[in-house]
Amino acid sequence: MADPIVTLAPRFEAALRQAFGEEHAKADPALRRGAHADLQADVALGLAKKLQKKPREVADAIVAVLDVKGIVDKVEVAGPGFINLSLSNEWLSAQLAEAAADPRLSVPTTSSPETVVVDYSGPNVAKEMHVGHIRSTVIGDTLVRTLEFLGHTVIRQNHLGDWGTPFGMLIEHLIDLGQDKSETVTVKDLDAFYKEARTKFDADPAFADRARKRVVSLQAGDADTLVLWKRLVDESKRYFGEVYEKLGVTLTEKDFCAESHYNPLLAGVVTELEGKGLVTESDGALCAFPAGFKTKEGEPLPLIVRKQDGGYGYATTDLTAIRERIQTRKATRILYVVGTPQQQHLQMVFAVARDAGWLVPPARAEHVNFGSILGPDKKMFKTRAGGTVKLIDLLDEATSRASAIIKEKDSDLDDATRDVVARQVGIGAIKYADLSSDRVKDYVFDWSRMLAFDGNTAPYVQYAHARSQNIFRKEGIDSAMKGAAIVVREPAEHALAMELLNFGATARSVADTLQPHRMCTYLYGVASAFTTFYEKCPVLKAEDEATKTSRLALASLAGRVLARGLDLLGIEAPQRM
Numbered sequence: 165m166a167d168p169i170v171t172l173a174p175r176f177e178a179a180l181r182q183a184f185g186e187e188h189a190k191a192d193p194a195l196r197r198g199a200h201a202d203l204q205a206d207v208a209l210g211l212a213k214k215l216q217k218k219p220r221e222v223a224d225a226i227v228a229v230l231d232v233k234g235i236v237d238k239v240e241v242a243g244p245g246f247i248n249l250s251l252s253n254e255w256l257s258a259q260l261a262e263a264a265a266d267p268r269l270s271v272p273t274t275s276s277p278e279t280v281v282v283d284y285s286g287p288n289v290a291k292e293m294h295v296g297h298i299r300s301t302v303i304g305d306t307l308v309r310t311l312e313f314l315g316h317t318v319i320r321q322n323h324l325g326d327w328g329t330p331f332g333m334l335i336e337h338l339i340d341l342g343q344d345k346s347e348t349v350t351v352k353d354l355d356a357f358y359k360e361a362r363t364k365f366d367a368d369p370a371f372a373d374r375a376r377k378r379v380v381s382l383q384a385g386d387a388d389t390l391v392l393w394k395r396l397v398d399e400s401k402r403y404f405g406e407v408y409e410k411l412g413v414t415l416t417e418k419d420f421c422a423e424s425h426y427n428p429l430l431a432g433v434v435t436e437l438e439g440k441g442l443v444t445e446s447d448g449a450l451c452a453f454p455a456g457f458k459t460k461e462g463e464p465l466p467l468i469v470r471k472q473d474g475g476y477g478y479a480t481t482d483l484t485a486i487r488e489r490i491q492t493r494k495a496t497r498i499l500y501v502v503g504t505p506q507q508q509h510l511q512m513v514f515a516v517a518r519d520a521g522w523l524v525p526p527a528r529a530e531h532v533n534f535g536s537i538l539g540p541d542k543k544m545f546k547t548r549a550g551g552t553v554k555l556i557d558l559l560d561e562a563t564s565r566a567s568a569i570i571k572e573k574d575s576d577l578d579d580a581t582r583d584v585v586a587r588q589v590g591i592g593a594i595k596y597a598d599l600s601s602d603r604v605k606d607y608v609f610d611w612s613r614m615l616a617f618d619g620n621t622a623p624y625v626q627y628a629h630a631r632s633q634n635i636f637r638k639e640g641i642d643s644a645m646k647g648a649a650i651v652v653r654e655p656a657e658h659a660l661a662m663e664l665l666n667f668g669a670t671a672r673s674v675a676d677t678l679q680p681h682r683m684c685t686y687l688y689g690v691a692s693a694f695t696t697f698y699e700k701c702p703v704l705k706a707e708d709e710a711t712k713t714s715r716l717a718l719a720s721l722a723g724r725v726l727a728r729g730l731d732l733l734g735i736e737a738p739q740r741m
């Protein structure tokens with residue numbers, strides 16, 4: 165399934181060469197989807213200035229020599245000098261046939277595969293996962309799926325927060341309560357437990373001091389401390405695994421690479437930084453001062469690599485992690501799917517890693533930041549009582565809301581099937597609402613909008629897919645439609661074909677720009693075009709057998725593109741709903 169823009173580019177180059185000579189042959193044809201035709205080329209407008217000619221004249225000169233036989237049916241110069249192109253139905257039919265025959269839907273794997281580390285989710289031990297974690301988890305998982313689909317080697321890294329000052333206070337609090345209490349600890353208790361420990365830490369300097377010392381003995385590998393610590397870590401990991409399964413993300417146990425994993429390497433990293441002259445002592449702590457980072461007062465901003473008490477913190481762990489990711493794991497691209505508030509921390513880590521000679525081309529690191537989820541009042545999303553909304557509660561509520569909606573739509577579904585579909589639609593709606601909004605912006609969490617069956621939502625796209633499958637189920641036909649010819653004829657077929665052709669380009673643009681909403685916008689377009697096709701072009705009641713077969717094959721292909729696209733977003737495509 166060739167991308168028409170890619171296919172036409174060399175044709176324009178040849179025409180430009182012929183019309184205006186070698187020096188203008190490489191001018192960008194500026195081809196894009198058009199409002200009045202399939203495609204529009206704006207090259208004449210830019211070129212006219214350079215040639216000091218009228219844009220329309222330039223456009224006419226290009227069109228006079230443009231050879232697009234077999235691809236384009238109609239070429240027209242419009243407005244000030246746009247070149248409008250309508251693709252031929254024969255060419256579109258041939259592209260669809262190729263895609264239909266290919267399990268990858270004609271999306272090639274990349275010619276420059278990379279090893280990409282994607283650092284995402286990263287919840288903290290002994291803390292409930294809240295809605296803020298959903299964004300990192302859902303965005304990260306989409307990037308992972310898309311990069312893998314395009315042929316990259318992806319290393320998932322769940323940088324679990326299992327170390328640092330909070331652990332000191334949690335363990336001290338556990339000790340205050342009597343150690344045996346720890347055996348009955350569950351995560352639900354731990355959330356309250358965390359808050360109690362935090363309150364003590366903030367209010368009681370002696371407790372805070374004990375907590376800090378406890379961190380040091382944890383770092384020194386004190387056996388008693390480790391037993392308590394491990395109990396908390398294991399319980400949390402088990403719980404996070406449950407959430408991931410419910411959410412349908414591809415993170416598993418083997419992707420946990422917790423902060424503690426780096427402990428044996430921290431001292432060596434600090435020694436290396438010292439050897440390279442990148443750290444200096446400041447108030448008893450060892451700090452790096454990467455160029456360009458300043459405090460509010462304009463003083464150099466420190467990145468603490470070793471604290472006053474000899475302990476190591478979040479920054480040292482991240483420095484060690486980036487070194488390992490590049491040197492041991494051989495990653496050339498590292499994506500940090502982490503909220504915007506950690507921007508400065510990560511940029512400082514990247515800067516020190518560059519200074520240390522670890523983060524050097526071809527290796528590069530990108531902070532894939534994201535905005536917050538807001539409540540209907542446009543403030544931070546909270547429960548009615550003002551508490552943080554737990555992710556797991558949200559997932560359950562989504563499923564039960566979806567179940568009620570589906571009950572109204574398709575009463576034929578038996579209870580067991582409806583439960584499955586409700587989960588697919590409910591979880592899909594939450595994920596899609598997150599992915600379809602501009603990543604770096606905040607968005608408002610709105611149940612009725614995300615579960616609506618019209619608009620740019622998961623249920624709308626899922627419903628279009630289910631409709632495509634309906635045709636086959638009703639007739640008892642194999643939906644694969646192997647080898648059946650697709651003949652594009654009607655305008656609605658033509659429009660659907662135009663959408664389907666863009667799948668590969670969309671996946672590539674998600675991987676390049678790290679903006680999952682591009683895939684959502686794309687799928688919304690395919691679903692809309694499919695819905696129009698479904699309403700305008702009778703399939704089972706088509707005028708003749710060949711047309712029926714062709715439309716079945718087109719429906720089958722559209723269904724496959726919708727399902728595969730949803731899968732790249734980590735969203736399931738129910739057969740019916």
Ligand code: ARG
Pocket residue numbers: 283285286287288323324325482485500502
């Ligand atoms: N645990 C951290 C938090 O909740 C997120 C970890 C992000 N990854 C990283 N390499 N720092 O804020």
